Amino acid sequence: MLGLLREPHSGYDIKKHFEQSLRNFWQAELSQIYPLLQKMEAEGLVRSRHGASDIGPTKRIYKRAQKGTKELHRWLEEGPIIGKDRISYLAQVYFLADLDDIDKAISYMKSLRDEITKKVAALEIIESNWRSNDTRYPNDLADEEFYPHLTLALGIKRLGATGEWCEDSLRKMQVRRRWTNAKRSQL
């Protein structure tokens, strides 16, 4: 949130950023955003002012204070935070054997593949819009776009790899099913 508040934003705006560009690696609900903004203001990390809205109630616009910028830079200069990734569906794959039903496991993997395929397609559309909207692409992107674009590229690359892994796993699972059935009919 400190990163986003280099530019002035309302809580509602911030939520939109989480739903759009940040969703590949982080998410937050409004009910987490609003109290956190208040807390950060109390700590002097951000400052707020009122802003009119074209529509709906008055906005409260937050912007990072000098102290907030310091804190953000401190965090960035600590170096990469690794080993805290969380991928929920892998926890499910890990225990798929428990179902004791390879057909259920295969349909799980198929729906995972389908979801991944959808997400890759969605990200590729975002990327192609980026290319066409910005004639300077790719070498002359502004700083504020360069790094977000890198994270998008990784998102696409990782999802692509994950999709391949799904196909690969499905093949292995199907071999396994045939093999298990053959073994069973020998009894």
Next chain:
Amino acid sequence: MLGLLREPHSGYDIKKHFEQSLRNFWQAELSQIYPLLQKMEAEGLVRSRHGASDIGPTKRIYKRAQKGTKELHRWLEEGPIIGKDRISYLAQVYFLADLDDIDKAISYMKSLRDEITKKVAALEIIESNWRSNDTRYPNDLADEEFYPHLTLALGIKRLGATGEWCEDSLRKMQVRRRWTNAKRSQL
């Protein structure tokens, strides 16, 4: 945890599983594990008994109850949980421009690359041990090993892709630095 408790384990054992096989996609602290085991026992999802330890205090051994198995299967049959992934370092990359210092950004990316390289190496060692310890590899793995092995394979594949992306990004950043410096000296 319900997945792990198909076999009897103590809280301490479970922590070790999180540190070993599960660490690529989930983690948990002992201070989360112990209270959760108690809660799950109160809910009838797991049962516990006492077990002697070769060393240290008496263990409390938990095992999944029928109700816990039902709950696990319900969760697995809900289908893949997607869009809740969390990758902390990408949040940092996204805001690297804020540092306003491409050299700092480049060293960030270099240390990210180094960490990724280390992790790939570590996972590859685990994978090669798997191959050599199990002569039946890869077609005849037991069910309980087949799916964990799939998640390991994805971990390696994704980290590999991430490593490539780091190199790629570093190249782009270095081009960018030269370009920015050239522009500056024109002034």
Next chain:
DNA sequence: AGCAACTATGTCAATACTTATATAGTTGGA
């Protein structure tokens, strides 16, 4: 004997996060 490292269980306080709920104005369509 002392100490570090490891096994083992647990609590407490604080922070992070989710889900449900309340409020209220605007826009556009049926």
Next chain:
DNA sequence: TCCAACTATATAAGTATTGACATAGTTGCT
């Protein structure tokens, strides 16, 4: 006119998670 969808802020209750601390036995090294 009503209703759905969207803009906009906020709180309450509950769950998840982390980090610090407390306790205690064992092993191996110095």
